[in-house]
Amino acid sequence: MLEVKNINKSFYRNEALSDLNLSVNKGEIFGLLGPNGAGKTTLIRIINRIIQQDSGSVRLEGNLMTNDDLAHIGYLPEERGLYKRMTVEKHAVFLGRLRGLSKKDIMIKLDYWFEKFNVNPWRNKRIEELSKGMAQKVQFICAVLHEPKLLILDEPFSGFDPINVELIKQELVEMRAAGKTIILSTHNMKSVEEICDRAALIHESKKIAEGSISELQSEYKSGLYSIRFRGSMIGFVNALWTGFELVDKEILGDDKFVAIVKMRRDNSFQDLLKVLIGQIEIEAAWEVLPSMQDVFIRKVSGDNSDLN
Amino acid sequence: MKNSIIIAAREFKERIGARSFMIFSILGPLFILGLIYLLFTFGGNSKQKWNVLVADHGGLMQSKMMPTQDPSVVYSFYEGVITENEFAEAEKFQQYDALLEVNQKVLSNKVGFVFYRESPDLRMESRIKYHLERRLEEILIHRFGKISLKEYRKIKQPLTLKFANVYDPNNQSSDLAGWVGLFYGALIFAFIFLFGMTILRSVAKEKSNRIVEVLLASVSPKQMMFGKLIGIGFVAFVQFAFWLIIIGAGLYYMRENIFPDMLDAANLNAETLTIKAGEQSIAESHFAAREYNQFVELIYQRVQFVNMTSFFMLFFIIGYFFYGALFAAVGATTGSESDGQQFVLPLIFLLCFALFAGYYTLNYPESSLATFFHFLPFTSPVVVMVKLAQGYGEGESYQIYLALIILLISAITMLFIAARLYKNGILQFGHRVGFKHVFKWLKKV
Structure with missing residues (x-):
């Protein structure tokens, strides 16, 4: 589905990504893990064509990515905002139109999503009147409104209460069942264990591990x-x-x-x-398998000894 | 382009629906109208009684002007040549407000000259012209006596009376019309500053609330910047249209009801005329009617609003894009909203400099520095307005188009530079902006 090959990116003298390779299969939830400043957001921005890599390629379904492919990608950035003065519906229409949907289509899809996420009572309210959780639901809806083949979520659970975290997880699992591919960048290791099929770990601009969750855990199993x-x-x-x-x-x-x-x-x-x-x-x-939290810490700290 | 339009539409709708927009659209022009009214009512009344010295070298006038004395003009006669300099400097002439130069030539070429110390209003000009014209008719009839005055009036040529400031005979320095140009130019810059700040704040806000990253996943930074410029530009345009309509309607109302045109036959009161007809000529009764100060005359008679407004629009639109791109770039390069405020200072300085250039042109329109400002894209919107109000000389009108083309090319260049800064700066957060950053981002493709 998505193939990232030999990506290099530097910001002046700081290396953000170094010769990075990744492969995400169709219909899987792929975890993108790594400590702060590892280069995850840079990679996501490159996939979204927000910034350009210095070298390397990104292929979507076998073809080199172009701007036209952006219509098939949904993106929920970590630092996400909304126009506070706009109403929920107008905001969703605005972002939907930027993703190439017609207003009529948007309204039909909004009816479905607002019903599902219980946003209807807030439909004509201004964003500034919403609670943080409700605003995050709106952001999530805006990211998936155009039914993207590939959904990229950067820290989607931050700021959500446990009920909404479950709601989003459930939704992601449903989307996977519908054949969508999802890239999930998060520090929430429990979620990774629960819903991710595979994951890659990025540390100091390099990929240090990639594989299925059980493969990654097995690497550190202690007998x-x-x-x-x-x-x-x-x-x-x-x-x-x-x-x-x-x-x-x-x-x-x-x-x-x-x-x-x-x-x-x-x-x-x-x-x-x-x-x-x-x-x-x-x-x-x-x-007894190590938690992804343990795997993460050990990988990042370079500790290869058995867990005891 | 489609995405730019969607962004422009959002910007437009958000701002047009804001209460502050309606308040500024209505109260702004009403405030200006109020100022104009005050200026019309109380502003610098021009001198009501003039002392005119007639330099009658050949004794043509025989020390006579009108059969009946006009209370507002007193003529004195001097049978000799007085140069403008003498009149301007000599002690003995200081009591006179103007010098009317008459010689034998006036009979054939029908051109006379008046050198004034303070600019006469239009009615005073008409008065002097009227008096001289009548007197010349008498002289001509007297000379070529075989024709009746009535018959002569049928075939006579009109007299041209040229007015010039005695201290500035070539009319180089400012006059009131130039001030109107400066007002127009200032209006352009007021709008540019106002909406430039709107652009800057809007960009900085999108950066600080991080919506920018959501947008950038669908649109390119260039499309985003153009969309923003176009959207906010339309808001400025609509606002300006409000101003134009309200000020235009207000001026029309004032002309019809408070300051009617006395030279317009439709406004003459027939009854008053009949009474006065016995005592004075009809023309005299016109003069006896209420008079206005020079501002009324300036606004209603001297300024070519249609011409100026057309060029105003052109310079406003292109100037807006030129400066707007700059504001957008500054907004995108800042690390925070407060950082943006600091970077506004140089822009304010630039705008003030442009206003100064306009003022300078008002005073020294023929200087080479004024010509430089005329073509400099940072200052040309103001300077051209001033020059336009002052009037271009013969064969100089190409300059206005040249300035327009230079501004257009500069605006396009500025858009490209700003797009690059915007692209490289928009996703940088929390840094302190320095020129080092700006140069780096400029170099980066």
């Missing part, structure tokens, strides 16, 4: 497993004997626990289950 069980903790520890090590435990109730276990020697997860069955009542068991 820990969690077991939720009913029974006695003493029985559980006895069953482990010398082949496994109890790293941590959490008491959920009188006879209910979550235990985190590390393998010793060549023991596998299968072996662990074998020794436990019959000793306790296993409710659930899973491999």
Whole structure:
């Protein structure tokens, strides 16, 4: 869907992007991660043709991008504003027309979106009269009004209350199901884990990682497993004997626990289950993966040691 | 282009709907009308009684002017030659307001000269011309006596009386009409400054509330800047139209009801005329009617409004784009709104300089510096207005078109320079603007 190749961009002597390559597949939610000042916004601006790269290319559906392609891109910048004196409807019509829609089309789409996001009571109110969350909903609607094939969202959840964060997430998932491609630049790692299919990590103007979320997490996995069980903790520890090590435990109730276990020697997860069955009542068991937050911090800090 | 129009339409609608727009569109011209009324009523009344010295070298007039004495002009006669300089400087002539030069030639070429110290109003000019013309008729009839006065009037040629300031016989320095030009020029700059500031504030605001990034994902910075210039320009145009209509209607109303034209037959009162007919000639009764000061005459008779307004429009539009682009560029290069205010200072200085150039031209229209200002795009909108009001000499009218073309080329160049600054500056936030930035952005494609 979108291919970014060997992009370089400098602002005078400061290198903003260095030989950056990215590939975003059609119908996926792609996370663009990185600390502040890493170059994410610069990359997004280049994709949106707001600024020009010094070298390299951006291809959309195989073709070099032109200004005409902007009609197929929706963009919600991090630092987004609205004309405070305009009414919600007029503002949406203005931005929709800039994206090439006719007024008639805009009105039809607005009816749908305003209904869905419950904006109708504010339709003829001035932007300055809206709450921050409501203004953000309007901004989101303006970004998706022209039904773009590619939607680029820079920190879309900032400023939203948890209910609206869920609303937006839900909407993004629906859009993905409808075949849209979404690039999500965010610091909200929980959202990345929840809705992103793949992600790239940019640090100090370079891409330092790219892959599916599970691939990225696997890179830092530590061989820990969690077991939720009913029974006695003493029985559980006895069953482990010398082949496994109890790293941590959490008491959920009188006879209910979550235990985190590390393998010793060549023991596998299968072996662990074998020794436990019959000793306790296993409710659930899973491999402990690092959170994206951990992956992010470790990648950025250059720490390659196992998580313990 | 389509996107520029959408942006222009938004700018236009937002501003035209603002209360301040309506207030300024109506109160502004009413304020100017009020000033004009005050000027008409109280402003510099011209001298009502004139002492005219007739330099009658050949004794043509025989120390006579009119059979009946006109209370507002007293003629004295001097049978000799008086040069303008003598009249201007010599102590003994200081009591006279004007020198009327008459010699034998006047009988054949029908051209006389009047050198005044203070500019006479139109009615005083008519009076003197009327008196001299009547007297010359008498002299001619007396000389070639075989024809009746009535028959002679049928075949006579009109007298041309040329008026000149004795201190400035070549009429180089300012006159009132020039002030009207300066007023027009100042009006151009007032509008340019007002709407230039609107552009600057609007750009700086879009930067500070970050809507600019949303817009830039759909339109190029150049389209955005043009859209803004066109939209706000239309607002200025509509506002100016309001001013023109209200001031025009106000002047018309004043002419019809408060300061009617006394030389217009339609305004003569028949009854008064009949009574006065017995005592005075009809022309005299005209003179006896109420008189106005020089401003009334200036506004209604001397200024060529149609001509000036047409050129005003042209210079206003092109000048607006020239300066507007500059304001937009400043707005785009600033890091914050308050930063923009600081950068306005040089622009204000530039506009003041243009007004000064207009004033300078008013006083020294023939100087080479005035000619330079006439063609300099920063100052030409004001200076051309002043020159236009003063009147271009024969064969000089090409200068106005030359100035227009120079301004047009400069405006186009300025638009390109501003577009580059706009493009490179619009997404830079929170920096302190220095000339270093500006030069960098100018160099960057």
